[in-house]
Amino acid sequence: MSIYILPVLFILIFMYGFIKKVNTYDTFVKGAKGAIDLVVSIFPFIACIMIAVTLLRVSGVTEYLARLLSPLFSFLGIPPELCELVLLRPFTGSGSFALLDDVLVTYGPDSYISRCACVILGCSETIFYVTTVYFSQTKVKKLLYAIPCALIASIFGAIVACLLCRII
Amino acid sequence: MLIALGVLIFVNPGAALDEMIGASASALELCIELCAVYAVWLGLLEIVDKSGLGAKLAKLLRPIIKKLFRIDNQEIEKMIALNMSANMLGLGNAATPMGIKAMQALDDGSGTATFPMIMLIVVNATSIQLLPSTVISLRSNAGSVDPADIILPSLLATLVTTTIGISLVLLCDLIKRKLTKRKIK
Numbered sequence: 460m461s462i463y464i465l466p467v468l469f470i471l472i473f474m475y476g477f478i479k480k481v482n483t484y485d486t487f488v489k490g491a492k493g494a495i496d497l498v499v500s501i502f503p504f505i506a507c508i509m510i511a512v513t514l515l516r517v518s519g520v521t522e523y524l525a526r527l528l529s530p531l532f533s534f535l536g537i538p539p540e541l542c543e544l545v546l547l548r549p550f551t552g553s554g555s556f557a558l559l560d561d562v563l564v565t566y567g568p569d570s571y572i573s574r575c576a577c578v579i580l581g582c583s584e585t586i587f588y589v590t591t592v593y594f595s596q597t598k599v600k601k602l603l604y605a606i607p608c609a610l611i612a613s614i615f616g617a618i619v620a621c622l623l624c625r626i627i
Numbered sequence: 628m629l630i631a632l633g634v635l636i637f638v639n640p641g642a643a644l645d646e647m648i649g650a651s652a653s654a655l656e657l658c659i660e661l662c663a664v665y666a667v668w669l670g671l672l673e674i675v676d677k678s679g680l681g682a683k684l685a686k687l688l689r690p691i692i693k694k695l696f697r698i699d700n701q702e703i704e705k706m707i708a709l710n711m712s713a714n715m716l717g718l719g720n721a722a723t724p725m726g727i728k729a730m731q732a733l734d735d736g737s738g739t740a741t742f743p744m745i746m747l748i749v750v751n752a753t754s755i756q757l758l759p760s761t762v763i764s765l766r767s768n769a770g771s772v773d774p775a776d777i778i779l780p781s782l783l784a785t786l787v788t789t790t791i792g793i794s795l796v797l798l799c800d801l802i803k804r805k806l807t808k809r810k811i812k
Contacts, residue, residue, distance in 0.1 A: 469671065487671070489673055490671070490673025512649055514643075536716040573766075577762045582784035593730050604803075605744075609748065611754060
C-alpha cells in the first residue's frame with residue numbers, strides 16, 4: 460500500500476500543475492537546477508562532519524566513551540549494548556544504520572535489543588548533521604539552546620523507546 | 628575531532644590521513660546521491676510552488692506554524708509547511724532544501740539564532756516520522772518474522788521526542804526572556 464503513496468503524489472501534483480496551466484517541464488527543470496548549487500554549497504560542511512565522525516570511530520574514542528557511559532545507560536533502562544548506537548546516532552545516519560545492521564545480525568532481528576535499536580533509530584534524527592547543514596547557509600554562529608534541547612529530547616526518546624519495547 | 632586525531636596518532640598514525648580522505652570521499656558520494664534526490668524533489672517543489680499548491684498547504688498548516696514559530700510571513704510559512712510535510716512523510720532529504728531556504732529567510736544577520744530558527748532545527752532534529760522505512764527494510768533483510776511490529780512503538784516514541792523537544796524550546800525561550808528582562812531592570 461505505502462509504495463503507491465509517492466508515485467501517486469507525483470501524479471497528483473503534476474496534474475494539479477496542468478490544471479493551473481503551469482508549464483510543468485520548464486518549472487521542473489528550473490527547480491532541479493537548484494540542486495547542484497545547493498549540494499555544492501553544503502558539501503564542505505558534510506565532508507567536515509563525516510571526517511570528524513570517522514576519526515572518532517577509528518580512533519576508538521566512541522567505543523571508550525560507550526564503555527564509560529554504559530552504567531549510566533543501564534540505569535536509564537537502555538541496554539548497554541546499544542551505547543555506541545545512541546552516541547553515534549546524532550552525528551551520522553549511514554553510520555548508525557551500519558551499526559543497526561551489526562546489532563540485528565549479532566542479536567537476531569526479533570530480540571529485545573534489536574527491537575530497541577530499531578525504535579531508537581526510528582524516533583531520532585541526525586541532530587548534528589541536520590544542524591550543520593541547515594545553518595550552513597546563514598551567518599549564525601551562536602546556536603543558543605538549539606542542540607541541548609534536541610539532544611535531551613532524543614535521550615528521553617531512547618528511554619521511552621526501550622520502555623515501549625518491553626510492553627508492546 | 629582534535630581529540631580523536633590525537634588518540635589516533637598513538638594508536639595507528641598511518642591510518643589517519645587515509646581515513647580522513649576516505650571519509651571525505653564518502654561525503655562526496657553522499658553529496659552526489661543527495662544532488663540526485665534534491666533534483667527530483669526541488670523540481671517537484673517548484674511545480675508545487677508555481678501552481679499555488681504550496682500556498683494552499685501553508686494556509687492549511689498556518690494556525691499551527693504561526694503559533695509554534697511565532698512568525699508572520701507567508702513566504703517563510705510556506706517553506707516551513709513544505710519542510711514539515713516532507714518530514715512527516717519520512718522524506719528527510721526532500722525536507723532539507725526547504726529547511727535551508729527557510730533558515731536563510733529567517734536569518735537576520737545578527738549572528739545569533741532566533742527563536743523561530745531554533746524551533747525549526749529542533750522540530751527537524753526530533754522530527755515526527757510516520758514510517759521508519761529504512762529500519763523496516765534492514766530488519767526484514769536480517770530475517771525478522773514481523774519486521775513492521777516496531778511501527779507502533781516508533782510512532783509513540785517519536786511523538787514523545789517531538790513533544791519534549793518543542794516544550795524544551797518554549798521553556799528555554801521563557802527563561803531567556805526572563806533573564807533579559809531582569810538585565811534591563
